[in-house]
Amino acid sequence: MKKITRRQFGKGVAAAAAATYAGVALPRFAFGEPLPAPLYYPKGFLWGCATASYQVEGGARDDGRGPSVWDTFSHTPGKTHDGDTGDVADDSYHLYKEDVRLLKNLGVQTYRFSISWSRVFPTGKAPVNQKGLDYYNRLVDELLANNITPYVTMFHWDLPQALPGGWENRDTSKAFADYVAYVSKHLGDRVHHFMTTNEFVCFTDLGYRYGQFAPGLKLPAAQANQVRHHGILAHGLGVQAIRANTPSGTQVGLAENATVYVPIIETDEHIEAARKATRRGNAPFLTTLMEGKYPDFYLQEEGANAPKVEPGDMEAIGSKLDFVGLNIYTPFYVRADDSPKGYVEIPYPKSAPHMASPWIILGPECTYWSVRNVCDLWKVPAIYITENGTSSDDVLTADGKVYDTDRIMYLRNHLTQLHRATQEGYPVKGYFLWSLLDNFEWADGYSKRFGIHYVDFKTLKRYPKLSAEWYKQTIAKNAVE
Numbered sequence: 001m002k003k004i005t006r007r008q009f010g011k012g013v014a015a016a017a018a019a020t021y022a023g024v025a026l027p028r029f030a031f032g033e034p035l036p037a038p039l040y041y042p043k044g045f046l047w048g049c050a051t052a053s054y055q056v057e058g059g060a061r062d063d064g065r066g067p068s069v070w071d072t073f074s075h076t077p078g079k080t081h082d083g084d085t086g087d088v089a090d091d092s093y094h095l096y097k098e099d100v101r102l103l104k105n106l107g108v109q110t111y112r113f114s115i116s117w118s119r120v121f122p123t124g125k126a127p128v129n130q131k132g133l134d135y136y137n138r139l140v141d142e143l144l145a146n147n148i149t150p151y152v153t154m155f156h157w158d159l160p161q162a163l164p165g166g167w168e169n170r171d172t173s174k175a176f177a178d179y180v181a182y183v184s185k186h187l188g189d190r191v192h193h194f195m196t197t198n199e200f201v202c203f204t205d206l207g208y209r210y211g212q213f214a215p216g217l218k219l220p221a222a223q224a225n226q227v228r229h230h231g232i233l234a235h236g237l238g239v240q241a242i243r244a245n246t247p248s249g250t251q252v253g254l255a256e257n258a259t260v261y262v263p264i265i266e267t268d269e270h271i272e273a274a275r276k277a278t279r280r281g282n283a284p285f286l287t288t289l290m291e292g293k294y295p296d297f298y299l300q301e302e303g304a305n306a307p308k309v310e311p312g313d314m315e316a317i318g319s320k321l322d323f324v325g326l327n328i329y330t331p332f333y334v335r336a337d338d339s340p341k342g343y344v345e346i347p348y349p350k351s352a353p354h355m356a357s358p359w360i361i362l363g364p365e366c367t368y369w370s371v372r373n374v375c376d377l378w379k380v381p382a383i384y385i386t387e388n389g390t391s392s393d394d395v396l397t398a399d400g401k402v403y404d405t406d407r408i409m410y411l412r413n414h415l416t417q418l419h420r421a422t423q424e425g426y427p428v429k430g431y432f433l434w435s436l437l438d439n440f441e442w443a444d445g446y447s448k449r450f451g452i453h454y455v456d457f458k459t460l461k462r463y464p465k466l467s468a469e470w471y472k473q474t475i476a477k478n479a480v481e
């Protein structure tokens, strides 16, 4: 499609001024020139969908898979909504070809999925379970046969249950590196994009400090900080392992739900406040990775609870990355102030609109600011939005359709903001919509649907929602409308 210039578009507006809708004259644009539409993305921009192993695979006991902490947690009464588990989930372990067909039909260029560590190493360590790796070989081959580029996450929270002490134990970081070395060596001939870990805060703090995710512990600060350290150490050793076991040119990054700070209004002082907040608010995770050391203020604030670091840890943790993946759902607003921190967070007004999951506040500009803050602070070479999407109270109608207009509203707004980042020259390479299909939403079980395909969890039949149709058009046009 040809790009419309401002001048041509202006003429269109003049012609449209006389237009009517349902017999009523439409107003003229009140102020100057409207934005050109549609919003074209850069040529070669990569569109994709994302999923994670425990959320979609099912086949929990098939072909020698060992239990993960999420099997244990979800089978513990009271831990998940209605006692839901990932035993069957979407059964993608058996239905993966159908899922690849859904991807193909959307026209995506990429698919982000994760490997179940305990499928490949049932106890977390050798011996390997060849049948487990074979599943990922089949999935990768099926994707490539359909011209879809695989983006592989090594760890999306399903830690092998058998590893003693889980992330409390430093050995787990080393076991991770061994597992990553093996998998990257065997997939690296066909997979050229790897992410080490997904969302540190969810598998460290939420699992070990607040207890709402597996393994459900509520440890004191010193131990919880050590868990965080083992998480980022695993990432660092994982980067080294991938680099050592794959051809040069292989792209290595991670997927991180960095807390995104949005300046209340765009003035220099508030923009600066948002940048400071980004560095401080992500101190134990992304900030430390990007700077190769724990920030001084973090160590001071944690005092005696600060993590214990061994020689070589920080070099690994600070390993250079080819890209940073950001999982973006919700904004946090800040303003400048005179305190030593230089900013204060603004609480949401009670009336702040949210999506079906109450923690997803509608604030699409956070997608733009996530990219801008991270790039301005740390000059990263490439950025992907590795997740973005929302739950919705989807209803399957008698004609087999789901009219998820609120999800489309959410996506359209976020993609409009991401477009701004691409236009300003930030190196955003691609976007992965969360999620390809409804799946096991962790502690919320099957009560929250994030898919652009509806899944009937009794029959496992998949139905494209209206949002799938909308995303398909977005991809085909390489533009948001």
Ligand code: PNW
Pocket: 052, 055, 198, 199, 202, 257, 327, 359, 387, 434, 441, 442, 450
């Ligand atoms: C991400 N929160 O998790 C995960 O990467 C996905 O596995 C998940 O399904 C998706 O977002 C939707 O929730 C999060 O409560 C889960 O702030 C919860 C939170 C954030 C991220």
